[in-house]
Amino acid sequence: MTTPAVTSAAGLTDAQVAERIADGRTNDVPTRAARSVSEIIRANVFTRINAILGVLFLIVLSTGSLINGMFGLLIIANSGIGIIQELRAKKTLDNLAIVGQARPTVRRASGTKELPPNEVVLDDVIELGPGDQIVVDGEVLEAANLEVDEALLTGEADPIDKTVGAAVMSGSFVVAGSGAYRATKVGREAYAAKLAEEASKFTLVKSELRSGINQILRFITYLLWPAGLLTIYTQLFTTGADWREAVLRMVGALVPMVPEGLVLMTSIAFAVGVIRLGQRQCLVNELPAIEGLARVDVVCADKTGTLTENGMRLHEVTWLDDRAGDQTNPEIALAALAAADSRPNASMQAIAEAYPEAPGWTETASAPFKSATKWSGSSFGADGNWVIGAPDVLTDQDSPVAERAETVGAQGLRVLLLGQSDRSVDAPDAPGDVTPVALVVLEQKVRPDAKATLDYFASQNVTVKVISGDNAVSVGAVAGSLGLHGETLDARKLPSDQEPLAEVLEEYTTFGRVRPDQKRAMVGALQSRDHTVAMTGDGVNDVLALKDADIGVAMGSGSPASRAVAQIVLLDNKFATLPYVVGEGRRVIGNIERVSNLFLTKTVYSVLLAMLVGVVGLGAELFGADPMLFPFQPIHVTIAAWFTIGIPAFVLSLAPNNERAHTGFVRRVMTAALPSGLVVGIATFVSYVLANPGMSAPAELQAQASTAAFVTLLISAWWVLATVARPYEWWRVLLVATSALAYAVIFSIPLARETFLLDPSNAPMMLTAVGIGLVAAVAIEGLWWAQGRILGEPRRLWRER
CATH class of the missing domain: 3.40.50.1000 (HAD superfamily/HAD-like)
Structure with missing residues (x-):
């Protein structure tokens, strides 16, 4: 151990600080690895999904059918909602980061004070104590038993002694002793800044949700290519329809294949979680x-x-020696130890509060507290070598003193032993032989x-x-x-x-x-x-x-x-904040799983329907049969998604959810969405085949056939929503009922039917479509119960109170 260095290094003057700021020699590394406002806007606007929808939107506009271009509003909605929520989350995090960031103690000619890390400039003198993080690279100017842990940077497991002239690296931290260093590299020149940002200090949290979403998106991509190419070919080159009609049907097939809201809803769920937790500090x-x-x-x-709370209170000091006379009063020694500690921990702070008047002893050597040794001490020349620490460490574990300390500790109190050593505390074999003097009992408030x-x-x-x-x-x-x-x-x-x-x-x-x-x-x-x-x-x-x-x-x-x-x-x-964090995590996981079920179901039935129509088109070309148009125009798939997926998904992604988190996110989502999507797709295709009047039929009959398929799609997709929303409570029932009511309103208003290109006037077609939709709903209901058995998850219609 080293003898404490004399504090002598002077700090910069205000003029020197101003000069360095003007020259840009500042610690300009961002306090958080967060995206800037411009990066957030770019990241939410220039996405792959927005690009696909944008191209399809321009294609629809070329046909002159503005109503079929309504899906283009998704670009604005996706970007706008994503930007707003991420900016809110960024503001919350940045405000909290300012409160929670490490503030180094900087010594300057004008005085010593704590500053934000980004206000440190080159050549600043920064003071160090136990637990302090080293914010910039530097050279040690003063060292009093200074030990630095660089494990987070270099992997070196043991703390490293730092003497005057030694280099210290940003990202490391002080485990014992005190000192000061001069900043030699700041900003992006510092060691930690040169490493990968954030990952240089700790590994990223493993996220099953994040990796699961990526797996789902890869799966969707594999489906989109063959289905998309087949649809483009059959609708444009085999139907023989007017080019505008063929283009609109092609776009109507491609738009619902794109999971436009999946990533957005995931981002929103996380962002809102950050904001909610931020409100709880x-x-x-x-x-x-x-x-x-x-x-x-x-x-x-x-x-x-x-x-327990951080603060402690001195409960009592119990003498262990009845001798009088030249025996030093332990309270005097405790006051001396407290006065000599420049960076007291909670225990020493409690002792200092109880004995604020120092006896005036001169410290000749010191040993800081370390978690590994569990004692600290000071040598005071003729006044002795005093140590304080764990009784079962400073004495034999089986000694009467250690046993007495354990008896007191059994009451939930913290017990320290004050003792005198036979050698200086900075000796290599310190503490040596310790003579117990007193037990120091501290209270901690639970x-x-x-x-x-x-x-x-x-x-x-x-x-x-x-x-x-x-x-x-x-x-x-x-x-x-x-x-x-x-x-x-x-x-x-x-x-x-x-x-x-x-x-x-x-x-x-x-x-x-x-x-x-x-x-x-x-x-x-x-x-x-x-x-x-x-x-x-x-x-x-x-x-x-x-x-x-x-x-x-x-x-x-x-x-x-x-x-x-x-x-x-x-x-x-507050330790009590943790249950709220757990609850927020469960809300995010559970709600994203629900949302993923909805979006993946839509993608599955859209791809399946496109493939079935495409195969019929290829068969028609090969065997000379009547080709088949895709049943829907873009406006149909747009309004179908409004109340069966879009709005419900947004509500469900933000709703309370205390269900316990389970592993196997991808397996559960696939198990739920694939069968449901197949049922919806097959039912819609069957309904359209039965209603399809052929390419030579009047446009009125073709519109009625499309409406019939649309009705089947709505009923079956709505039942998927009804199962995803379970277990029910009043607001979930209201959400599902509102979805059904919205479509009832659309079909009941003549202007809405005309605007959305719907014609439900053919009663036999509509009855057949409704019947097929109800059969699909029964199948989806049966699958929902069967999936519960397969996954080992009990199914409940209503939430238990």
Whole structure:
């Protein structure tokens, strides 16, 4: 250990700062990896789907049929809604990021103060303490037992001692000691900025939803090519119809194949989730983290700062030696230790509040607190070498002092041992032989909302593991007071190999005396058993575990390093916010699954109908039979999607949804959408074949045949919506009923029928179409119940209260 360096490095003057700002020598790296406004607009306007719809829209306009170009409004709707929601989410995230970002302490000639990272300039002097994140590259000017962890950048597992002249890299963080460094590289020249943004510090959250949507889109793409080419050929070159009619029928076949709302609704669901969580002071650093926490089945919670509040209060100091005379009063030694600590942790802050008057001792050496060693101390020359830390670490675990401390800790109190060492605290073999002087008992207040949060996780079959550096008995007592039952284990007895460690973790609930490297190993062991693990924490000792967990959750009052690596930051420091995050994740997952069912069903029946009509067209060309026009014009498929997919999907994507998240997103969506889409497509085709009067028939009869097929499509597609909306509650019933009522209104108003090119005047055709539609609805209903059996999911018509 090194002797504390004397603070001497001067900071920049205001004139020097202004000069560097004018020259652009500033830390101009964005605080968040977020898209700019112009990027958001471009990303939502210039999409592949908008391009396809735009080309089809121009083709329809060339025919002069403006009403059939109404699907072009989808381009405006898709872009406008996407832009608005993403801008709202960006504003929420940026505002929260400003509150939650790490603010380095910058020393300048005008004074020392905390500044936003982007206000740091080249050659600034930045002070460091435990838990501080290094925001720019630099050279150490002062070092007092300074140790830096660079594991997030280099993979080096052990903290590195930094002496004067050593280089420090942005993205690393201080684990012990204090010091200062001068910024030598800022902005995009800094080390972390040269690595891939965001991924340089932590891996992206695994998103089954994101990868599942991509799989579905690839599947749709494979369907679109053959169906599209066949439709284009048969409608334009085999029907012999007027070119305008043929073009409109071709576009009518192609438009519904495009899943125009699937990606949009997914983006909206995530964006609204970010906004809702932002209203609860929850910063989401990575959007899929909302989904990830909904899938979590194990939560590893730190005790201090999570189950208990950060602040502590000195409960009592118990002398361990009855000798009088030259024996130093332990309160005086505690006051000296507190005064000598420039960066006190919560325990030392409580001691400083109880003993604010320092005795005036001169510190000659210091040893900062480290999670790995669990003690700190100072040497005061003739006044002795004083250490304070875990009783079972500074003395033998079986000693009377350690046993007495454990008895006190069993009441849920934090117990530290104050002792005198026989050597300087910076000696290589410190603390050496420690003479116990007093037990320092601290009180931690249990968070009032902790029990309700733990009860919620228990009701959702989410296992909670309490992992703490405190005494195991004390941690177990706190957990027990919150109703968390299970065995407690001292982490010093944990096996180092992953498989036996995973066995132990399955058996025990509460762990004390856990080192930072053990926290990381415990997360890995749980993941090896296919658990989805969330880690909560606020200290520098939690950083590596937060980084490795599937979801890292940091407290807003925690260290800058812990906030930097976490995917979710609870800025209000409330553990009770986690159930809302879980609920939001479930809303996103469940609603996107419903929406995906609707859009994929539409794509399946559209492709199938186009293929069937195309095959008939090819057969007609080969055998000289009567060719077949596609049954619908663009306006038909546009209004069919309004109330069976578009508007209901938008409502369902934003609705409350507390259903538990399950894996197998793609399998469930495919199992639901493929059979339903096949039923709708076949029913519509049969209805059209029975009603089709042939190419030589008058236009009036062809319009009636198209209307008959349209009626069958509406009935069967509406029943798909009716099953997707289950389990019912009042607003879902209203949504389904409104959809049916909207089409009833369209058919009952003569102007609407004329505008939308509908002719339901042929009663026999309409009765046949309705009958086929009802048969399709019965088939879809039967499939819905059968799918529940196949997937092992109980089907319910009504939501249970």
